[in-house]
Amino acid sequence: KQEVTQIPAALSVPEGENLVLNCSFTDSAIYNLQWFRQDPGKGLTSLLLIQSSQREQTSGRLNASLDKSSGRSTLYIAASQPGDSATYLCAVFQGAQKLVFGQGTRLTINP
């Protein structure tokens, strides 16, 4: 059974810092991995999708990497801003279009 773990569970950093969020998964037989952002009481916003054949994807200040063999993905956020404060979720496609989610990292950027 696929298990997805995100570390740390919560992170608080001052504005302007670069930071890394971690995601690990137990079964490397994944189709792809997706990072989402969730604001309090809201739905999910897709940030980046990494196909299983890719090593990384970039969108603006965000860069996500994928190492299937080690079962790890990272989300790098450059020059963090208060508006980046949210919960970040990673999810892996585990066949049949089923997404398995991690517990999320609650990120707070302090002005």
Place this chain on the structure above:
Amino acid sequence: SAVISQKPSRDICQRGTSLTIQCQVDSQVTMMFWYRQQPGQSLTLIATANQGSEATYESGFVIDKFPISRPNLTFSTLTVSNMSPEDSSIYLCSVGASTDTQYFGPGTRLTVL
């Protein structure tokens, strides 16, 4: 990308009643999914809604408790039946094609008293 709307956005219900949540997509999609997010928890897949066939439920979820309809390629409903306080959660629908990006609706926040 797909634009997804859900109704209602939130509701407060009494124990023992049922609530039907609607999910509307702005384009035709093959697969629609229903997720539950319990307080402080991550998302768990309830079922996959296929147009023209029965929904496929994940382990721990049953049709009698969470009946799903999928009358066409842009719409689906999830009913939470005979509710108890343990059903208090955010319910989200999502759409995707094969292993492409999945998009989520804004969610329905349900509180059961």
